[in-house]
Amino acid sequence: MKRFVLHDASVIFPYSISEHTSVIVEDGIIADICPSDNVDANEEIINCTGLYLSPGFVDIHVHGGGGYDFMDGTEEAIRGAINAHMKHGTTTIVPTTLTADDYDLASMFDAMRDICLSEKDAQTIPYIPGVHLEGPYISPEMAGAQDPKYIRKPTEDDWLRIFMMSHGLIKIWTVAPELRGAISLCKRLRKEGVVFSAGHSSAKYSDVLSAIKAGYSMATHLYSSMSTITRENGYRVPGLLEAALLHDEITTEIIADGKHLPAPLLKLVVKTKGVDKIVLVTDAMRGAGMPDGEYMLGSLKGGQLVKVFDGIAHMPDGISFAGSVATCDRLVRVMLNDAEVQLSDAVRMMTLNPSRELGIDKRKGSVEKGKDADIVLFDDNIEIKKVFLRGKQSYDIEF
Numbered sequence: 001m002k003r004f005v006l007h008d009a010s011v012i013f014p015y016s017i018s019e020h021t022s023v024i025v026e027d028g029i030i031a032d033i034c035p036s037d038n039v040d041a042n043e044e045i046i047n048c049t050g051l052y053l054s055p056g057f058v059d060i061h062v063h064g065g066g067g068y069d070f071m072d073g074t075e076e077a078i079r080g081a082i083n084a085h086m087k088h089g090t091t092t093i094v095p096t097t098l099t100a101d102d103y104d105l106a107s108m109f110d111a112m113r114d115i116c117l118s119e120k121d122a123q124t125i126p127y128i129p130g131v132h133l134e135g136p137y138i139s140p141e142m143a144g145a146q147d148p149k150y151i152r153k154p155t156e157d158d159w160l161r162i163f164m165m166s167h168g169l170i171k172i173w174t175v176a177p178e179l180r181g182a183i184s185l186c187k188r189l190r191k192e193g194v195v196f197s198a199g200h201s202s203a204k205y206s207d208v209l210s211a212i213k214a215g216y217s218m219a220t221h222l223y224s225s226m227s228t229i230t231r232e233n234g235y236r237v238p239g240l241l242e243a244a245l246l247h248d249e250i251t252t253e254i255i256a257d258g259k260h261l262p263a264p265l266l267k268l269v270v271k272t273k274g275v276d277k278i279v280l281v282t283d284a285m286r287g288a289g290m291p292d293g294e295y296m297l298g299s300l301k302g303g304q305l306v307k308v309f310d311g312i313a314h315m316p317d318g319i320s321f322a323g324s325v326a327t328c329d330r331l332v333r334v335m336l337n338d339a340e341v342q343l344s345d346a347v348r349m350m351t352l353n354p355s356r357e358l359g360i361d362k363r364k365g366s367v368e369k370g371k372d373a374d375i376v377l378f379d380d381n382i383e384i385k386k387v388f389l390r391g392k393q394s395y396d397i398e399f
């Protein structure tokens with residue numbers, strides 16, 4: 001039995017922060033939480049004085065990092081990208097595909113299956129609940145950084161083939177709901193536990209209502225690559241953006257890297273959706289955790305060359321963004337500084353909310369007795385000092 005105490009931290013709970021508090025970890029599980037004064041002198045202690053103790057971050061939309069993209073489709077690339085994000089506090093990760101051909105999708109699924117099988121109980125990499133498929137069923141007008149040449153239509157033959165090649169790994173699927181076939185796809189695969197997210201979409205308001213009825217529960221990177229108000233014969237018609245803000249059935253992703261959305265828009269989302277309906281995502285590409293320079297977005301073979309500078313990845317046109325280079329610690333920092341939310345709120349959007357959307361909140365997403373000891377320790381500036389994956393210390397720097 002491996003037992004130790006994370007001693008005398010400021011523990012971040014979903015709705016409060018408790019100073020001088022200790023968390024007792026036993027066999028990878030949070031065994032108890034108590035005031036630091038109550039800790040037995042015989043316990044093995046890790047001193048956390050002056051640090052925040054937070055549940056590990058849960059990133060449900062991330063394409064790569066550390067110089068790797070998940071679409072590289074190799075074990076080395078996937079482990080490299082995951083490891084880069086782990087050092088920034090990510091303890092649960094949902095690797096995300098780009099719109100691609102079957103060959104690239106299959107390579108990614110195969111490599112991911114091998115890693116999930118070999119890492120089942122290993123505690124050496126963040127937990128992988130599954131994969132987020134972003135596309136290939138998206139609106140050509142809202143492709144954003146997705147390569148339009150791989151966009152397809154959601155015919156039953158096509159999505160069944162992708163589903164079969166995925167080894168049951170699909171956890172989230174971003175599909176433009178207005179496409180013919182999208183609604184029946186959602187109805188069928190909701191039953192298999194797939195979460196449907198509306199994104200890269202030209203949907204009209206009425207399309208979104210049908211999507212919600214069919215079981216869509218999320219909107220992908222709010223504001224980016226989605227329809228908003230248009231005018232038809234002078235009358236205003238709301239789009240996906242307004243529908244996502246209005247309807248409680250929808251939880252919204254936001255890329256809170258401080259570049260995609262300026263402070264007033266972050267504040268507007270917080271005010272309209274409320275903290276509990278927001279999930280922070282990095283949408284990071286391979287340049288995350290790397291110096292500025294040129295990087296391929298997507299696979300090395302079939303991707304697009306983009307430039308990283310000023311904390312963001314730029315498409316060659318110089319107009320649009322090609323995903324972010326953010327890590328989860330930065331998202332929390334941006335929400336504190338730009339959106340001016342409380343620390344416990346920022347952390348909840350990065351931990352408990354995504355865990356709940358994935359249905360893994362019984363084990364993940366908060367510091368609670370009986371949950372997995374996925375824990376990060378950071379300072380006042382959200383600089384990560386230690387990371388624990390199911391009780392195993394996986395990252396440590398002097399503080």
Ligand SMILES: [Zn+2]
Nearest residue numbers: 061096134283
């Ligand atoms: Zn993305």
